[in-house]
Amino acid sequence: MARQLSIVDVETFEELVEVAGFLSRERRSPRRGVGVLTTSGGASIMTADQLEARGLALPRLSASTGRALAALLPEYAVTRDNPVDVTAGLSEALFEQVLATVVGDERIDTVLTAVTGARGVERARNVARVAHAADKPVVVCWLGGSLTDAGISVLDTEGVACFRNPRTAALALAAARDFAAAQSAWARRNARWAALERARLRPPAARPGPLSYAEAAALARRAGIPLAPEALVATPAAAARAARRLGFPVVLKVVARDLPHKTEAGALALNLRTADEVSRAAGRLLTTARRYRAEGLLVQPMVDGVEVLVGVTRDPTFGPLLVVGAGGVQAELLGDTTARPLPVTRGEILAMLREVRSLGVLRGFRGAPAADVPALVAAIAGVARLAGALGERLQALDVNPIVVGARGRGAWAVDLLLETRPVAVR
Template identity: 30%
Template structure:
């Protein structure tokens, strides 16, 4: 992404500057023509939103556009407008920005493509545009953007088709794709998800998604934020803004395009094979307290849930009342998949429900109201699911209520008394309920204007279909847990690299060098000695009184076992001398140019659990810590937890307990439980060693790290560094 560094553009993207940009009520459109679909869409959007005070067209060739006189140049305007919307090609953008600055206009939206998305030349052109804007003190949105909709203010400089006036609401969204911004906005409109701000930042030459995010954290109209990201820049800033959002109780839901394993790290390290780009993004979002959605629809549905329901459930226990037995089955399956619990109703609730159901009814959770319930006469204009939900919602064993509503009429019936009275009563039931109540439609069909108006008037929000609704509920509960976890921990302090003064290896370190680095930072390592004589190896077997491992030691030999450079279980002096000769010969045969430092001898260890602790440098996020089962198991199961460094001990413990192998750490089938404090401290020490390498770090890995009760020891180490920058 060809974007100016934050320090260079900071003054252009402060929340105060963006408040003026997104609140612009006087607009100049530069370079439009009467035949341009972009221009027609823009005019239609502005008119539909209804909040613009002044619209001026600027064009040197056309004296009139869209029924009004034009100005030949921005400099010819009597008073500066709040925003210039540039509909010119890239060759004229710089010139128009100069006109804007000369006319006192400080905000511009640039529609033109042909910049960073076109390759190296385009990226250079985009950076030049950003520098030009900085010198002119003009905040630029784009290029390659379709604009934004500020539904709260009734302002919509939005150059794509809009079918209706924008719905006002508490959800704001930031998109790094114009077409996806349009599609998601249409989906939101179709399902009653009202918005405050909907913005497409385009190529982000000056204004980025994180700049808009920071602005939205101060926006009183925004209760929840949706992000569509094509890349994740400024990870430190994202983590800081994520924490601030949690502190302000403004949930962030993100969709990250481009799930891929193309970002695998160094092939010589297990850590790199599991710390793919997408897995690291997951870790960053988790650390920032951001919920990750898997589709556009899920993004909108989840943000809509957060935006329309400010009250959070206190737990995962869900009560369900619906009018369909099949719906009960679907909901039960979706609840299990999304980590939601379905407790049995309490005895009092069962007794109260039984009074309104036939003897053959099964009073379960989820509750099917049965056809009998629909056939009964009611003293008020409600349906069976409304009345039974009103009873069940008082159950003391649930944290929230969910109901899948029967379809609402798509248009106003001849006699609207029943449906309009029913929705009014349902709204009151929801408001009076002791726990949050969430409603969903059966399927993900657009809401027509009539039922949407009824729901809005009753203060109700209908989530789009059971599948999206329950996924959104699962995200809600994950966010509640994330928020508690992140805010319970102080942000970890950044660690300054130990630059040192002496020479240090570049490339793969010999194992003894890596062991020395780890030991210096407090990592417990199994004892080891580097020997250059077969007799010294024999002596160590006698001194240590048990079998030893013997490994060739060379910077040029990373995979020692692949060439026969490792011998295990050496239990006598003669065997030690033979093993010495064997590994040295293997190195001479398979790596004749390798500079052999000697043979590393260390005592064998039996029992315990083998863990992997590794750190690799991600090109975007920097050092990434991976923790999981070690040895060959990391390749088989890939049961690994990731976080971006630095981390706190609390986070490390959280990483350990989220592993699928966590029961092994707690002790199963006679195994002693692992001392999590000792293991956590060892992992923290590995992290310190990695961070001490600074920007030279490529890979640092302890695999295996043996854990046996309170005993923690590294058995093998790999360190790879690059040149000092």
Template identity: 30%
Template sequence: MTTGYAFPDLTHLFAPRSMAVIGASEKEHSIGNHAMKNIMEFSDFKGKLYPVNPKQDNVMGLTCFPDVASLPEPVDVILVVIPAKFVREAVEQAGEMGVKFAVILTSGFSEADDWGRAEEAKLVEISQRTGIRIYGPNCPGLVNFNMPLGMSFSPAYRNDIAPGSIALATQGGGLGRNMVQHKDRGVGFTNWASTGNECDLQVADFIHHMAGDPEVKVIGCLIEGFKDGPRFAAACLRAAEMGKPVVGLKVGRSEYGAKAAASHTASITGSAEVNATVFRDLGVIEVDDLDELVDVAQLLARKLPTGDEKIAIFASSGGAASLCADNVGTGGLELATFTPETTQRLADGLPDYAAIGNPVDTTSISISHPDAYRDALLATATDANVGLVLAPLPMDYGNYSVINGESLIAVQAQTDVPIVPIWMSERQGDGYHTLAEGGLTPMRSLRNMRKALRRWIDYGSWLASRDASWRPAVIDAGAGAVDTLTRTLTEIEGKRELAAAGIPAAAPELATTAREAEEIAARMGGPLAMKIVSGQITHKSDAGGVKLNVDVDNSGVIHSEIIANVKSKHPDATLDGVLIEPMAPHGGVEAFVGVARDPVFGHVMTFGLGGIYVEMFQDVTRTMLPVTKAKALQMVNQLKSAKLLTGYRGQPPRDLDALAGLVVKVSDYVAAQSDRVEELDINPVWVGAEGEGVMALDAVIVVKA
């Protein structure tokens, strides 16, 4: 078992053996009528179906029951399409008789007003008391495309059925249906869960279910906010274990988007930086838009990448080939070098004026000699060095586009190397539809291709480097409440805690008077660092409370100067004295290690250059806890400024082994005290050359009071 969570078995929600439609109706164009039609006319549901409506004796030829309590058996699913004021009674009756699931399409609950919020809370109580699981309310329904079965009132459902291997779990109904309608370019879906208010079942539950569904190859998710961060992490970890890539689009990454998402869902939108960190750590491929989500998902459904794929470009337009090559280069992708055998096959089959390197430009033979075009494509796609073939198609060329599309489909059937057409024209003629119907899913621009291909290959790299034993601490520890009652440890207290945890830290002493400062300085020897100690002052330098490279003979004077500086800027602050410690050796590089508690995903570590540079350049990397040594070294290498630590222009490499060890010990320290530590900043961490070690020179630790 991956997690400590008891994820529900949703088998009979997606494939019920019996159903009841609460609010079924004969009235044309009514919600209840659409719901019945979608099941009876446009689905292949072979189980028992019971209409429920006290005002009708039968609906669409089926005997109608006055209420849920009158049903002859406890069905697997009730589909609820009645006004909000009647929903609670229907769900209560269903729960008491042993119904497994309630799919509540009705709106007017927590998204609406105080009455709706109170009513939704009562639905949760019914679920917890009786065991009935609730999907929704305020949702467009649940669709199993491979059956098919549409538990929905949408009149669009009948036109959206496209069986496939991509599953969707979304918090947005309209945006979810937007992705479903990519069926028109050949994308197929196993099922679609759009979870609405998530008063009970949430996106995480559906990701977990989809991870175990043998018909699912890829999971796409659209997130507006997180009901339960640890649960989401556990579900995504399960998907990774099952080899099911998750492609995620998070709404609310900007301040504007976050406000809009908050008005649409009661979930916590969260910090964009933290959300992106969680996605990356869990292997969730974060995308920027709906079409990108579908592009990436369909690529993954066709083939899982290794991360080492080299690209071939195959075109019949020199301009399209060159522009495509530009996009490959700007995307950081790599063109393949053809083997001599492939080059010879292309030379034998194409005219002298064709380009037979990579990119390949067949010129007009795509019109005059379609067989030669097809043979050249097969030679390209089966080259030993080629991991994917791009086929940019700049214009609709009538029936010739159909013939070329058929060639792409025919060659794809002979290799597992993906052939990816890019349909660049605004005219979607028969050639476009030929490709879509053949399962090649034309991408709509070179820009879209570049982004999708970059995500695809990066996922292969993540797979290759993934530590299958790593498990986010938040799954077991929970996120924890961000406590408003906190206190900041003094630097001396903080460094003592760090030292006790095995984290290299200076051993400071406290001088309450100038005389004590002189005595301590004489004992330590110089040069010295002297810093104000006060639980009310975090930014000591800004208050004039830090002096570096102090001579032993000046220690008493500097002590008095620091006290005077701080009192002038913070007259009401309580000053404990002045910390004195030896200066770190010259020649080190300063790094920064911080940990803060996110309200959704718990403690997250931030690493970067230290001193003033962490704020100036914002060049940082983040990760969830726990941090392994390999992950710590990975964080170093992800910095844009990594060369300052690894060695640059005559500067020696730093002691990365010791730095990684410090990062791991910080992670272990916070994990061991996860209920107590709210925030930790070690800035700077002095990093010596190889073999010289590291030292925490300043530490701010915030704990629960």
């Protein structure tokens, strides 16, 4: 969830202050790549390593930039490509020209100059002059401890971002890139979310709270959630007829709004293979059903496959969260789940499935076939679609489990709970 929202992970208070300060001032982000100008071979290597570790490219400079640098730099300059290492002996006036040349390269959209030593105020003013004239971010990593305080003070006054080590500089640039990508993605998500809310599904219940199974199932089907074939019955004879129609073996479940955990309540009968077994089990379950003001018995064919928990809960900070994890009785036992704020893309749904360790079985395990992951992704997208269509009325949605068959066999929701909440009239 933190990755989806582009929350930046820092390790020290100093990183928190420097990265947050940079993001508050600079919203342009490195997309094509970063150009690096240094006065030290060691600083050059450390800076390049930190940038590349965070996925920030250091593209080769253009031929025209290379020719311009060749005309400016003395023979002792170590490198004339990215990163450009001019050594510590370059004059301040020449350093400013080299920096402006690197900034002008069309292959890069951010420049990081990593400098060392105590060349304080004059260098800081020169860097600030180039930064103010540039159409791209120019940031500084100044290595030298307290010897650099005067120069850093000038950069702060001029509004030029300055970091005291390459790691923090790279962290800040990567954060700017990720934040820009997240903002763009959220704009697209919000457009889809608004479209879902315009096609709002109105729950039929007059009062907020858990919907009946029939009401919840009707909404789920409209949203594209694949429910297993089923029949809601009220007598043993009707249960037996439904089982014959659906095909053996079947499962019987007591359906009641205030019965979320059927196994513990003895409200479930599995793997019934004959009409007689169904009739006897239905008689027992109907006795149990009277304690829960049940709607009736649900008859479904037994569905084999990997059980996956999918749900939506309303978080006071993040709003509706899509939750995916190990399903069935393993849901509470393992607690192996992951979550994302809605809306989500299908690519993000796939990423969520990879994050749940116990769902590695979807890829096939010890001779078991790979599961129908595309069907599962489509089913989860249906859950997200239902949440969007219900909008502010949704309190919680629990589809546990969705049973995923082998590849090509589909995925089926075999249980469903849907709870609404009161919404103020605007």
